[in-house]
Amino acid sequence: MARIGVFICHCGENISATVDVMKVAAEAAKIPGVAHSVEYKYMCSDPGQQLVKNAIREKGLTGVVVAACSPRMHEPTFRRACAEAGLNPFLCEMANIREHCSWVHEKGDATTDKAIDIVRTLVAKVKKNKALQPIKVPVTKVAMVIGGGIAGIQASLDIANAGHQVILVEKEPSIGGHMSQLSETFPTLDCSQCILTPRMVEVAQHLNITLFSYAELESLDGFIGNFKARIRKKARSLDEKLCTGCGLCTQKCPSRRIPSEFDAGLGLRPAIYVPFPQAVPNKPVIDREHCTYYRTGKCRLCEKVCPTQAIRFDQQDEIVEADVGAVVLATGFDIKHGDFFPEYGYGKYRDVIDGLQFERLASASGPTLGEIRRPSDGRVPETVVFVACAGSRDPAKGIEYCSKICCMYTAKHAMLYKHKVHHGKPYVFYMDIRAGGKMYEEFVRRAMEEDGVQYVRGRVSRIFERGGKLVVKGVDTLLAARPLEIEADLVVLATAGIAQPGAEELAQKLHVSYDAHKFYAEAHPKLRPVETNTAGIFLAGACQAPKDIPESVAQASGAAAKVAALFSQSELVREPLIAVVDRQAPPVYSSCVGCFLCQSACPYQAIEKEEIRGRDGQLLKTVAKVNPGLCQGCGTCVAFCRTKSIDIQGFSHEQVHAEVLALLNRGERDA
Amino acid sequence: MKTGFYPGCSMKGSAREYSESLLALAREIGRELPEVPDWNCCGATAAHNLDRDLALALPARILAAAEKAGMDEVLVPCAACYSRLKVTRHELLADDSLRQRISGLVEADYRGSAGVLNIIEWLGRVPDLEKLVKKPFQRKVACYYGCLLVRPAGVVKFDRPEDPQSMDLLMKKIGADPIDWAFKTECCGAGFSVSRTDLVARLSGQILDDAVSRGAEAVVVACPMCHLNLDLRRPNIEKRAGKKFHLPVIYITQAVGMALGLKPKQLGLQRHKVSPSALLAPASAKPPAGSKSASGDSPASAPLSGSSAGAPASTASKVN
Amino acid sequence: MRSEAHAHGVGAALSDRVREKTGVDVARCYQCGKCSAGCPLASEMDFPPSQVMHLLQLSAAFPELAEQALRSHTIWLCLTCEICYCRCPMELDIPAIMDALRHESLQQRKVNPRARDILAFHRAFLDSVKYTGRLFEMGQVVDYKLRSGHFLQDLLQAPWMFLVGKLHLLPERVRNRRQLARIFAKTLKARENRP
Ligand SMILES: Cc1cc2nc3c(=O)[nH]c(=O)nc-3n(C[C@H](O)[C@H](O)[C@H](O)COP(=O)(O)OP(=O)(O)OC[C@H]3O[C@@H](n4cnc5c(N)ncnc54)[C@H](O)[C@@H]3O)c2cc1C
Numbered sequence A: 001m002a003r004i005g006v007f008i009c010h011c012g013e014n015i016s017a018t019v020d021v022m023k024v025a026a027e028a029a030k031i032p033g034v035a036h037s038v039e040y041k042y043m044c045s046d047p048g049q050q051l052v053k054n055a056i057r058e059k060g061l062t063g064v065v066v067a068a069c070s071p072r073m074h075e076p077t078f079r080r081a082c083a084e085a086g087l088n089p090f091l092c093e094m095a096n097i098r099e100h101c102s103w104v105h106e107k108g109d110a111t112t113d114k115a116i117d118i119v120r121t122l123v124a125k126v127k128k129n130k131a132l133q134p135i136k137v138p139v140t141k142v143a144m145v146i147g148g149g150i151a152g153i154q155a156s157l158d159i160a161n162a163g164h165q166v167i168l169v170e171k172e173p174s175i176g177g178h179m180s181q182l183s184e185t186f187p188t189l190d191c192s193q194c195i196l197t198p199r200m201v202e203v204a205q206h207l208n209i210t211l212f213s214y215a216e217l218e219s220l221d222g223f224i225g226n227f228k229a230r231i232r233k234k235a236r237s238l239d240e241k242l243c244t245g246c247g248l249c250t251q252k253c254p255s256r257r258i259p260s261e262f263d264a265g266l267g268l269r270p271a272i273y274v275p276f277p278q279a280v281p282n283k284p285v286i287d288r289e290h291c292t293y294y295r296t297g298k299c300r301l302c303e304k305v306c307p308t309q310a311i312r313f314d315q316q317d318e319i320v321e322a323d324v325g326a327v328v329l330a331t332g333f334d335i336k337h338g339d340f341f342p343e344y345g346y347g348k349y350r351d352v353i354d355g356l357q358f359e360r361l362a363s364a365s366g367p368t369l370g371e372i373r374r375p376s377d378g379r380v381p382e383t384v385v386f387v388a389c390a391g392s393r394d395p396a397k398g399i400e401y402c403s404k405i406c407c408m409y410t411a412k413h414a415m416l417y418k419h420k421v422h423h424g425k426p427y428v429f430y431m432d433i434r435a436g437g438k439m440y441e442e443f444v445r446r447a448m449e450e451d452g453v454q455y456v457r458g459r460v461s462r463i464f465e466r467g468g469k470l471v472v473k474g475v476d477t478l479l480a481a482r483p484l485e486i487e488a489d490l491v492v493l494a495t496a497g498i499a500q501p502g503a504e505e506l507a508q509k510l511h512v513s514y515d516a517h518k519f520y521a522e523a524h525p526k527l528r529p530v531e532t533n534t535a536g537i538f539l540a541g542a543c544q545a546p547k548d549i550p551e552s553v554a555q556a557s558g559a560a561a562k563v564a565a566l567f568s569q570s571e572l573v574r575e576p577l578i579a580v581v582d583r584q585a586p587p588v589y590s591s592c593v594g595c596f597l598c599q600s601a602c603p604y605q606a607i608e609k610e611e612i613r614g615r616d617g618q619l620l621k622t623v624a625k626v627n628p629g630l631c632q633g634c635g636t637c638v639a640f641c642r643t644k645s646i647d648i649q650g651f652s653h654e655q656v657h658a659e660v661l662a663l664l665n666r667g668e669r670d671a
Numbered sequence B: 001m002k003t004g005f006y007p008g009c010s011m012k013g014s015a016r017e018y019s020e021s022l023l024a025l026a027r028e029i030g031r032e033l034p035e036v037p038d039w040n041c042c043g044a045t046a047a048h049n050l051d052r053d054l055a056l057a058l059p060a061r062i063l064a065a066a067e068k069a070g071m072d073e074v075l076v077p078c079a080a081c082y083s084r085l086k087v088t089r090h091e092l093l094a095d096d097s098l099r100q101r102i103s104g105l106v107e108a109d110y111r112g113s114a115g116v117l118n119i120i121e122w123l124g125r126v127p128d129l130e131k132l133v134k135k136p137f138q139r140k141v142a143c144y145y146g147c148l149l150v151r152p153a154g155v156v157k158f159d160r161p162e163d164p165q166s167m168d169l170l171m172k173k174i175g176a177d178p179i180d181w182a183f184k185t186e187c188c189g190a191g192f193s194v195s196r197t198d199l200v201a202r203l204s205g206q207i208l209d210d211a212v213s214r215g216a217e218a219v220v221v222a223c224p225m226c227h228l229n230l231d232l233r234r235p236n237i238e239k240r241a242g243k244k245f246h247l248p249v250i251y252i253t254q255a256v257g258m259a260l261g262l263k264p265k266q267l268g269l270q271r272h273k274v275s276p277s278a279l280l281a282p283a284s285a286k287p288p289a290g291s292k293s294a295s296g297d298s299p300a301s302a303p304l305s306g307s308s309a310g311a312p313a314s315t316a317s318k319v320n
Numbered sequence C: 001m002r003s004e005a006h007a008h009g010v011g012a013a014l015s016d017r018v019r020e021k022t023g024v025d026v027a028r029c030y031q032c033g034k035c036s037a038g039c040p041l042a043s044e045m046d047f048p049p050s051q052v053m054h055l056l057q058l059s060a061a062f063p064e065l066a067e068q069a070l071r072s073h074t075i076w077l078c079l080t081c082e083i084c085y086c087r088c089p090m091e092l093d094i095p096a097i098m099d100a101l102r103h104e105s106l107q108q109r110k111v112n113p114r115a116r117d118i119l120a121f122h123r124a125f126l127d128s129v130k131y132t133g134r135l136f137e138m139g140q141v142v143d144y145k146l147r148s149g150h151f152l153q154d155l156l157q158a159p160w161m162f163l164v165g166k167l168h169l170l171p172e173r174v175r176n177r178r179q180l181a182r183i184f185a186k187t188l189k190a191r192e193n194r195p
């Protein structure tokens, strides 16, 4: 006879404000098989858990239902408590009366009734629960880091320094990410390249790190500790082992008028190129779209000049397979480009540029060698207008969130400009200044007080060109919202920080969730900021949301610590919520008829054939068998099996049926 | 497809030449333009400034009459009237109870079946307009759209609200050279022509100033109100600006009409305050040149030079 | 969730009444000022559009600010050029709000004295439409001159307009003028006569 305990949580007021928890407890007590029913303010707290443990011991409970929040939140908590009291943890179930009830309904009898129904179904289920044993799986102690910006670099180095192997996959010809494009960095104004390039070199030289640059993830299968990655190494069109990085080819290549991605379109590069002189690896790639040979079939000049005969025009993409135990996603972000702001002439006027372009103008390695010169005519701009929130906090033309980094880099830009053009006049149009962070507010104050940057509180309505000047029509809302007009030589838009263009596709390959803006979603916004909802896949840097370098690095180190913790175990414990094929005593052995429809349906290739032989070795029957290491518990096979011979442990036909009946019977009673 | 014609009040009066030139053009290309029967004033700015129901009822009465006459769409050449009719149709189709209430007011069951067409859309439909051109209109023109052809974007759903191009394309088809200028969609002062002439003089003055400074030989408009402000109010504008603008303002239909070889009289060109006679003289021989501005052309064409990127460093980079 | 407590009926804040009439929620405005930056007449206005939004935002707490909005010159200067709406990052239909404020201002007889000429013009315009169904420009101009007292200002243009055939001495008329009169009676007139 079942003895079920029901524990109803108020969740502070999260539940009790809309659900009458007393009534739920009273009603639950009346359900046949319920031996104990109580409510408490915080069931997950220590005294709350103690209530569960004591009841198990004192009342000899055979099953537990905790009516509280989502199982995603606290199922592990309560299962652990049950185990500590000697009850098999899989005999404990959560009835979600918060997300599925109190949060989504108004206070009232109907809401309380729904909560009671939810409890009723879980009681019915738990009566059918069976004690299960967790599955143990080995861990492959190799991490794959995707994205070689500062976040990916930091995560790789930290994991490698902890003694584990790292595979770093970067889609561009060089690692470095956006940080390599920056001139100097807030809030200290240290040179970006100077702090970044040593780390890039360290990555290249680290014995534990294998770098695949110009490569992308093709697919990822498996599960935590046991992933299988397929990586596409895009054809560089040269033999990396032979190439010495001498650069002769890049100097001789005749098609040289290609806008450089690294210089944000402000400089030019040849068809065979290295993105920037400090690139890692320092090996060129041929951009086949622009290369004369690939376009016309003639040229091959690089091949002729290459002293080591490294050029390979017929090279194909290569697929590399790797077993990895954990993945760190560090694919970074992008900024909004194009003519999404027609009233600002962005994409139309050459002297209306974005923040990254300004970084290149200010960078000693940039197209102007660090002199601020405007793109149209190369003149030094006397007046520069910086526009913050260009597309951020702008549901109409951009995105509704705050990109977080622009206030700071705009202050930096205005400052750098003033440092380089002493007589120049920098203006910043802003709505709010968000400078929370160590030394951040002080940095912005410095821009205003020491460098005399003119901050104008208001938005710009329109920018148009007149006689070689850009007329900026703005407003100062602190001056009675009077319109202002500034004739500028250069306008810098702090365009919104957005997700990488390929973010969604990659997320789907990895089965990780992402938000409406295609930024990767953390498992919990406060308590699990570096994990995804997929076990074994972690997050670092601006792929999760726009963030600055200190935050990206901190998160990367956090992700690396998570990976190291994972790799510190030799075995992992997995929940046994997997498919099992029916087994019976002879002479039936199994209800499975051996049609193997399940095998073709399983997306994880987890179904094998098992031959059942008699004592004499004679083949009696061939039946399906599930490999517990591969099965993900998706249940596809269950739906396919015609003889109902496959079940998912923990969600068996019997259990689900009992839940449904509990609801239906309630309907009969009400009628 | 039956296309009706709603002239609106000004095309019968102060903008007579707009309707003359339109009808002459319609004859020339063989289009019928029957007037909406017993049409009334759309109410213009005055109605929506003073009363919402009146502002909806007046246009609804017009549209209902067009529907009753079996018209599938109504050409509304005046941009101001176009806006009122378009907004009314939009609002009444979005809200059925409002539609019923206004139907009651105008004593007709307005269904919203007749579409509302502006002059650029109508001209854009003339097949092979280029081939009909007899005298290419080889002039630098400033296409002035004003406010109401393109805004509010969600209601009119015509061209883009910033830097629209449809009129420019049309002008190219008749051989003109539309300039890239900054005041295409800035307000001319609209309904303040009489009550706040001072404001009109300022706003319209800015528009003319920009057009002149970029070498326009004419401003092309599609709205009697804009025309009134830019042409008839020229003395006020010039007085305020303290200088003369010898820049004629012509209707889009007059520009197309001239290119199609219609007579100035047919197009009502004699009725302007600022004489467009300069446009009637043969165009100077020069081919229409693109108006290149200091920073206007394509971003990738000539990036900053002096780049060192692309070549890998043969020496080790300096690192702190 | 927004409290519905004082959203309806008398005593509702001006911002709530505006929302009721236009569907626009002024709470969305975050005072960026882009509307004022682009408004062609912001420099003539006592409250540029973003400030009108702020007056409305605070109107529930400070009724005297609602009063200022209704008595402002701004609402009559607004040209309905739609620039502000077109560029507002939060897509607030400011011109619709201006319409709603004008209607209330008129009904509550709070029209700013400086807007007299503008209002006189609108009235003259609509009178012409009321009697003839169409705008009779000549008649309207004369009517406006009488209402505003600016006799000579525009008549200077008139002889020239006659000459080129732009002004007519006699109005064009709609046939079914009775029906138009009924429309006016049920709309503008009904409201203006309300105490
Ligand atoms: C104009 C501007 C100025 C800034 N100034 C500062 C500053 O002064 N100080 C500061 O602290 N921060 C600054 N920042 C912010 C800084 O750039 C970011 O914090 C930092 O770049 C984030 O690093 P990341 O590694 O997360 O992303 P990224 O730098 O974007 O790197 C991501 C990397 O992943 C690679 N990648 C992307 N997708 C894939 C894929 N599918 N497969 C493989 N690889 C992939 C990319 O090629 C790239 O190399 C600035 C940002 C901007 C836009």
Ligand code: SF4
Pocket: A252, A253, A254, A255, A271, A272, A286, A290, A291, A292, A293, A294, A299, A300, A301, A302, A303
């Ligand atoms: S083939 Fe010619 S164009 Fe292509 S990379 Fe080599 S040298 Fe350059």
Ligand code: SF4
Pocket: C028, C029, C030, C031, C032, C033, C034, C035, C036, C049, C050, C053, C084, C087, C088, C089, C090, C091, C092, C094
């Ligand atoms: S533009 Fe929109 S959000 Fe900005 S101040 Fe004006 S109404 Fe408010």
Ligand code: SF4
Pocket: C035, C038, C039, C040, C041, C042, C049, C077, C078, C079, C080, C081, C082, C083, C084, C085, C094, C095, C098
């Ligand atoms: S619609 Fe009115 S408030 Fe808005 S920009 Fe135009 S004149 Fe200004």
